[in-house]
Amino acid sequence: MSAARAAGPSRTPGSISSKHAPALDLPARFMALAMLLLAALALAAPWTMPLLLGSFYDPRLLAFVHLNTLGVIAAVILGASYQLVPVVLQTPLSSVKLGRLSFWAFLGGLIALPIGLLRGWLPALIAGGTLLAIAFLLYIGIVAATLRRAPHRDVVAWHMIVALVGLLGGVTYGVILAINKGTGILGEHTLANLAAHATIMLGGWVAVFLAGVAYRLVGMFTLAEEAFWEPAAWAELVLTAGGAWVLSTNLHLGGPRALSLAGALALLAGLALFAGQLAHLYRRRKRRGLDVHIPFALTAAAAGVLAAALLALGFARQEPLTSPLWIVAGWLAIAGFAETAIQGFFYKIATFLVWLQRYAPLAGRQRVPKLEELYGRRLALAGWALWSLGVALAAIAAGIGALWLSYAAGLLVAAGLVAFLVNVARIANHWRAPGARNAGQRAGIQHKESLA
Amino acid sequence: MTTTAISSERVMEALKGVIDPELGINVVDLGLIYDIVTGEDTVRVVMTLTTPGCPLHESISEAVETAVQLLVPGVSTVEVDLVWDPPWCTDLITEDGLRELGWR
Numbered sequence: 001m002s003a004a005r006a007a008g009p010s011r012t013p014g015s016i017s018s019k020h021a022p023a024l025d026l027p028a029r030f031m032a033l034a035m036l037l038l039a040a041l042a043l044a045a046p047w048t049m050p051l052l053l054g055s056f057y058d059p060r061l062l063a064f065v066h067l068n069t070l071g072v073i074a075a076v077i078l079g080a081s082y083q084l085v086p087v088v089l090q091t092p093l094s095s096v097k098l099g100r101l102s103f104w105a106f107l108g109g110l111i112a113l114p115i116g117l118l119r120g121w122l123p124a125l126i127a128g129g130t131l132l133a134i135a136f137l138l139y140i141g142i143v144a145a146t147l148r149r150a151p152h153r154d155v156v157a158w159h160m161i162v163a164l165v166g167l168l169g170g171v172t173y174g175v176i177l178a179i180n181k182g183t184g185i186l187g188e189h190t191l192a193n194l195a196a197h198a199t200i201m202l203g204g205w206v207a208v209f210l211a212g213v214a215y216r217l218v219g220m221f222t223l224a225e226e227a228f229w230e231p232a233a234w235a236e237l238v239l240t241a242g243g244a245w246v247l248s249t250n251l252h253l254g255g256p257r258a259l260s261l262a263g264a265l266a267l268l269a270g271l272a273l274f275a276g277q278l279a280h281l282y283r284r285r286k287r288r289g290l291d292v293h294i295p296f297a298l299t300a301a302a303a304g305v306l307a308a309a310l311l312a313l314g315f316a317r318q319e320p321l322t323s324p325l326w327i328v329a330g331w332l333a334i335a336g337f338a339e340t341a342i343q344g345f346f347y348k349i350a351t352f353l354v355w356l357q358r359y360a361p362l363a364g365r366q367r368v369p370k371l372e373e374l375y376g377r378r379l380a381l382a383g384w385a386l387w388s389l390g391v392a393l394a395a396i397a398a399g400i401g402a403l404w405l406s407y408a409a410g411l412l413v414a415a416g417l418v419a420f421l422v423n424v425a426r427i428a429n430h431w432r433a434p435g436a437r438n439a440g441q442r443a444g445i446q447h448k449e450s451l452a
Numbered sequence: 453m454t455t456t457a458i459s460s461e462r463v464m465e466a467l468k469g470v471i472d473p474e475l476g477i478n479v480v481d482l483g484l485i486y487d488i489v490t491g492e493d494t495v496r497v498v499m500t501l502t503t504p505g506c507p508l509h510e511s512i513s514e515a516v517e518t519a520v521q522l523l524v525p526g527v528s529t530v531e532v533d534l535v536w537d538p539p540w541c542t543d544l545i546t547e548d549g550l551r552e553l554g555w556r
Contacts (some may be wrong), residue, residue, distance in 0.1 A: 125552070286553060289553065354475050360510075363471075363515035364517065364519035370476040
């Protein structure tokens, strides 16, 4: 064969690869916990959606929200970042042992806190809050130490750093709110501080983290890395994180509404830039087929923009803190933005982890499945449609106070989650999958015979 | 390129069995193989990946090594030389690869 192309100076990248990733049990235990919680939320969805028609003070709504934010969103982010951060930064995780410890603290807190919220039982609240604070502080310490040792920090790494600072702020507000439950120190400012806690957690941590992950993964999945517009990613980071911090600090201090409006508008601009960047990458992608994560990611980005727009509208119209508009915005941020994005990226991250564990050792020896062959594509798209419709209907039901609509929304949300979880089970089944191994061996023999 | 008993075409055929599991395209049609140098009983594959941050770096290069070892007769040593210069770009994808990616 003549030389296909002249190779340049040979250079082995050495440090680039998943070899820096920790043992799979660390991300897997967080992911498994999140999937268990999603299964429970799917079963309960027809009964929990009507809670969105109630008040922030309803302990059932508070428990429901925390099962979503902690049990699903935080669990996936912690597990995914223990896996992704070392790979993205080409630096080993600073401590896997502490990472495992953070899981047990997180699990204990996740059990205790919702019980404390639901029953108004102070010891459970204190125990849950303390364990969660320990888990998050361990996580922040581990990831921060890993970031510190990274050979270079690009816009994605800075998203991780800024997200960690946002999480620290959110945990601080959470601790203040937990203390308030026992002492009542916040008095009439309780609701404003609850809003500050939610804003910094969802805007300053979750949104910033997910945007950073999306910037790294979307280009790679769709062969659109050349189209990535870095200045827009920097601007998005400043606006999203800046807006979340301005808004939450102003809510905490009880500052002027105009400043809250400015924070919400900055958040809106940041999330709009994120949505624009995603749309641009997908438009320019070289992988033309519709990858399963695309509808999830675009829906998530649109829901994020809508949630921020509702926040801005609420401050512009001086809506009272008891207005359903705030619950709708929160629901769109939690379910519409974060949980939709998580489902989409889960199809990529979980399949990759399973493939790496199960099929990477067989690659080259025999036929191995593609990542998208580990789950049902049509089921995934059906799940996306049902879930998205359910989330949208639940938001409308909460906005207009339609109880019957919220029950229908609950059924759709449950159906969407079931479709997703069936696919999760299929992916997990490949972890050992002897049938797949035999199929691969047969294909490998056929390939070998065709060469003979 | 040295002319020997080991055929480069045969090596390329063997490499068509190695896929990028994310994209579902073999490494040849994806344009990842830059050169194949064959010796008496040795093969050196000069290749790249779609991105330096590719988390599949190790498994793909190991799969390339394994495929050549197993599927090409007479090979005792395979060396996989992963390079980043010239960087991979989508222009390197073959017609078959583009079809796999959804380009009609």
